[in-house]
Amino acid sequence: MQLTGAEVMVKCLEEEGVSTIFGYPGGAILPFYNALRDVKNIKHVLTAHEQGAAHAADGYARASGKVGVCCATSGPGATNLVTGLANAFLDSIPVVAITGQVKSSMIGHDAFQEVDITGITMPITKQNFLVNKPEELAQTMRLAVLVDVAHDVQTSMMEYHASKLRELPVAMPQKELVAAAVAALNKAERPVMLVGGGVAISGAEYEAVHLCEKMHLPVASTLMGLGCISSYREQFLGMSGLHGHERANRAIANADVVLAVGTRFNDRVTGDRDKYSAHKTIIHIDIDPAELNKNIESSIDIAGDMRTILKMLDKGCNSHDIKAWWDTIMTWPSMDEDYGNNTAPLFIEALNPLLKGKDYFVATDVGQHQMFTAQHLKVEYARQLITSGGLGTMGFGLPAAMGAKFACPDKKVICISGDGGYKMTGSELFTLASNNVPVVSVVFNNSGLGMIRQLQTVQFNKRFMACECPGYVDFVKYAEAFGLEGEHVTTPEDFAAAVKRGLDKDHTYVIEVDINPKDMVVPMVAPGKGVDEFVQGLGE
Numbered sequence: 001m002q003l004t005g006a007e008v009m010v011k012c013l014e015e016e017g018v019s020t021i022f023g024y025p026g027g028a029i030l031p032f033y034n035a036l037r038d039v040k041n042i043k044h045v046l047t048a049h050e051q052g053a054a055h056a057a058d059g060y061a062r063a064s065g066k067v068g069v070c071c072a073t074s075g076p077g078a079t080n081l082v083t084g085l086a087n088a089f090l091d092s093i094p095v096v097a098i099t100g101q102v103k104s105s106m107i108g109h110d111a112f113q114e115v116d117i118t119g120i121t122m123p124i125t126k127q128n129f130l131v132n133k134p135e136e137l138a139q140t141m142r143l144a145v146l147v148d149v150a151h152d153v154q155t156s157m158m159e160y161h162a163s164k165l166r167e168l169p170v171a172m173p174q175k176e177l178v179a180a181a182v183a184a185l186n187k188a189e190r191p192v193m194l195v196g197g198g199v200a201i202s203g204a205e206y207e208a209v210h211l212c213e214k215m216h217l218p219v220a221s222t223l224m225g226l227g228c229i230s231s232y233r234e235q236f237l238g239m240s241g242l243h244g245h246e247r248a249n250r251a252i253a254n255a256d257v258v259l260a261v262g263t264r265f266n267d268r269v270t271g272d273r274d275k276y277s278a279h280k281t282i283i284h285i286d287i288d289p290a291e292l293n294k295n296i297e298s299s300i301d302i303a304g305d306m307r308t309i310l311k312m313l314d315k316g317c318n319s320h321d322i323k324a325w326w327d328t329i330m331t332w333p334s335m336d337e338d339y340g341n342n343t344a345p346l347f348i349e350a351l352n353p354l355l356k357g358k359d360y361f362v363a364t365d366v367g368q369h370q371m372f373t374a375q376h377l378k379v380e381y382a383r384q385l386i387t388s389g390g391l392g393t394m395g396f397g398l399p400a401a402m403g404a405k406f407a408c409p410d411k412k413v414i415c416i417s418g419d420g421g422y423k424m425t426g427s428e429l430f431t432l433a434s435n436n437v438p439v440v441s442v443v444f445n446n447s448g449l450g451m452i453r454q455l456q457t458v459q460f461n462k463r464f465m466a467c468e469c470p471g472y473v474d475f476v477k478y479a480e481a482f483g484l485e486g487e488h489v490t491t492p493e494d495f496a497a498a499v500k501r502g503l504d505k506d507h508t509y510v511i512e513v514d515i516n517p518k519d520m521v522v523p524m525v526a527p528g529k530g531v532d533e534f535v536q537g538l539g540e
Contacts, residue, residue, distance in 0.1 A: 001161070005137050006035035006154040009098065010042070012141035015164050018042060018069050020060060020406050021098075022053035024080075026073020028113060029100030031154035045406060045435065048427040050077050052399040054084020055425065057095045059403030061088070062386045063361055063411075065203070068403060071098040075113030078148070079120065083393060085146065086124040090390025091224060092201060097121075097146040104132040104150045117148050134158040170287065173304035173312065181259070181283045181300050182316035185215065188257035188281075190325045193217045194240065197224025197389065198262020198286060198306060200382035205229070207310035208261060215319050218329055220248035222263050224389045227379040231335070232356075238335035241269040242525050243371040245335040246534070249525070253532035254328070257281045259313075262306055265295040266390060275530035285309050335375070342519040344368070344444065348376040350492035351414075354500060360412040361386055361404045365397030365421035368450035371521040373416050395424030401439050402432055412440070412503050419445040419473065426478065432508040433482040439509075440502035441486075443475045446515040454520050458535055459527060468517075479510035486510030 003011065009032055013021070022045045025033050036044055047053040050072045057068030068088075072081050078099040088095040102111040107130075118130045128146035131137050134156040140147055142165040185191060199208050205228045212219050212235050219229045220240040229236050238245030240252050252258060258280055263269065265284075270276040277296050284291075284298035285306060292301035302309055355362070355378070362377060363386040364370040370387055379385045386404055388396040401415035417426075422443050432439055452467040476486040486509055489495045495513055502509035524535045 001159065002157055003160045004031065004035065004154065005134055005149065005156050005158060006031040008138050008158060008160050009141055009149065009154070010035045010039055011160060011162070012138055013042060013069065014039070015142070015162060016067070018067065020045065021069045021071055022047055022056040022060070022403065023071035024050045024053055024073070024077060026077045026100065026113070028074035028102055028151050029071060029077070029098070031151065032071065032098065032100065032149070045431065047399065048430045049425065050080030051084055051395065052425055052428045052431065054081045054095065054097065055087070055393075055396050055399035056403035056406070056428075058084060058088045058093050058396075059363060059386055059400030060407040061093050061095055062383060062400070063404035064407035065383070066407070067094045067096055069096050069098070073100045073113065074102055074117070075115045078115055078117040082120060082124070083391075085121055087388055087391040087393045087396060089124040091197060091388070095145070099146065099148045100154070101130065101148045101150045103152045105152075107132065107150065118146065121146050138163070170305045171303065173302050173309050177300055177302045178309065178312045179316070181302065182313060184257050184281050184283060184300065185259065185313070185317050186320065189322065190254060190256040191215070191217055191322065192251050192255040192258050193219045194222065194252065194258055194260045194263060195219060195225040195228045196222045196261065196263025199225055199228040202262065202287065202306040204262070204306040204310055205382040207307050207314065209233075211310055211314045211317065214314060215317055216322065216326075217259070218251050218326070220244070220252055222266070222269050222389075223374055223387065225263065226374060227384045228382045230380045231378040232380060237329065239374055240531065242271070243375065243521050243523065244525070244531065245333075245375065246523050247329060247332040247334050249523075249531040250332045251329055252276075253530055255280055257283065259283045259285075260298075261285045261310070264291045267295070270296060271525050271531045271533075272529055342522070344372050344515050344519045345376045346492045347444075347495050347513055348372050350496040351499060352378045354496050356380070358412070360384070360414060361401070361408070363387065363397050363401035363404060363413065363415045365415075365417035366392045366394045367418040367420060368454065368519070368521050369416055369418045369444040375521070394421035397421060398439075398441060399425050399428045401441070402428055402437060405437050405439055414440045414442065414499065414503075416442045416444065418450060419443055419447065419469065419475070420449045422475065423473070426475070429479060429482040429484060429508065429510075433484055436507060438505055438507050440499055441479075441508055441510045442499070443510065443512045444515045445473070445475065445512055446517040446519070447472060448517055450515075450517065450519070451521075453517065454524075457520070458524065458538065475512045476510055479508070484508050484510060486512065488512045488514070490514060
């Protein structure tokens with residue numbers, strides 16, 4: 001079959017079941033857009049900015065478990081995708097980017113809007129390619145995370161043969177390593193399971209829950225693992241890490257065996273790495289062998305499919321008496337206890353009765369509001385919380401919430417942002433309004449950069465610089481500029497009622513919450529210290 005390169009690009013997307021693309025056109029990618037116009041089963045969503053397209057594709061993938069797709073033109077269009085691609089890469093989220101490139105004959109001559117986007121994105125993509133030969137286009141489209149296609153390749157005629165990318169085989173875990181892990185867990189006196197985002201990505205939350213219930217294991221979670229074990233389960237200790245719950249952090253620090261499932265041991269999780277791994281057996285499970293022993297030297301490391309490994313552990317492990325360990329754990333502050341004199345957590349806690357038992361998505365931006373949400377929202381399901389972990393990308397929240405809603409239109413979506421990040425990508429209200437997509441968009445407004453203020457408090461003796469945003473921005477009026485509506489609230493009770501009203505709307509609804517600028521996220525692990533060494537007096 002003879003098709004243009006652009007038509008081949010579209011055919012390859014159809015082969016893989018792609019139904020939604022987030023993008024922004026430009027000259028170098030227009031042949032692709034021309035071919036896309038004739039396709040009925042792929043919806044293109046025009047975003048306000050290419051970064052919004054990348055974050056929307058990311059949110060789409062997190063919500064659905066499918067690949068998110070974004071596209072942009074060459075030069076500035078392509079470079080505007082970079083932050084979103086880095087964000088997806090660090091959280092292991094499947095996102096594919098398609099970019100246009102100048103004509104093959106012009107590559108390397110500093111042509112108009114020419115940028116070496118494959119060179120720029122090499123460290124933040126699993127595979128990327130520049131396609132300047134027509135015969136390489138189809139197979140490259142099936143392989144690449146980022147595919148940069150020269151304009152003349154898009155317009156060239158070529159032979160097309162339908163094919164579908166085959167899934168790569170996953171190596172079976174080594175039985176002797178599984179046996180060693182079983183032995184370690186069966187004799188452990190102070191075991192803890194640590195669940196990471198890999199549990200959700202692999203769909204292994206059922207297996208993780210079954211094992212922890214069988215052995216009555218205490219369970220802590222990374223930020224990305226929240227929801228893999230319901231916050232309402234009695235074994236759940238809370239989030240662990242820099243702003244983790246005290247009970248979860250102390251359990252990790254005092255454990256004799258840590259079963260770490262689907263986490264890469266980010267520095268925000270471990271604190272001082274030597275202290276983190278001292279005097280304990282660490283069993284590390286991950287599908288990617290490159291993640292094993294990268295950040296933490298594990299005692300037993302097992303690579304392979306997580307569901308398979310957890311089932312093997314479940315078969316061999318026995319329930320045994322760890323009552324003394326649980327008695328010790330219960331003496332430490334729980335995730336439900338009040339930390340400091342903050343008022344912001346009360347707004348988050350007001351959502352729990354409203355959301356309990358509801359399979360809604362909650363997306364966040366990055367900053368103090370993100371940590372308040374992670375600490376105080378009762379996350380019940382894997383993939384329920386959509387947030388930026390590894391890169392910590394301000395501006396992620398609103399476009400990611402939008403992507404989640406496109407992925408699962410029948411589910412309710414709430415986005416919680418700070419005023420700082422909202423100023424970065426709040427223009428995606430245009431996309432939500434123009435597509436009539438309902439999202440409850442919450443803005444915690446402390447008229448500043450709260451996390452920067454907190455870090456300057458802890459690390460720089462309150463020498464505040466560039467953390468305050470003088471001049472009040474009315475985000476409800478901002479929403480009205482896009483033809484949307486919203487309201488201001490001042491109390492947790494009014495906030496819960498406003499969110500309930502927003503969830504009943506058939507369009508995006510903006511809720512602005514005034515937050516005390518002095519509110520701090522507590523607890524907080526002291527810089528450079530172990531996970532059970534906290535900054536004192538921060539919330540007072």
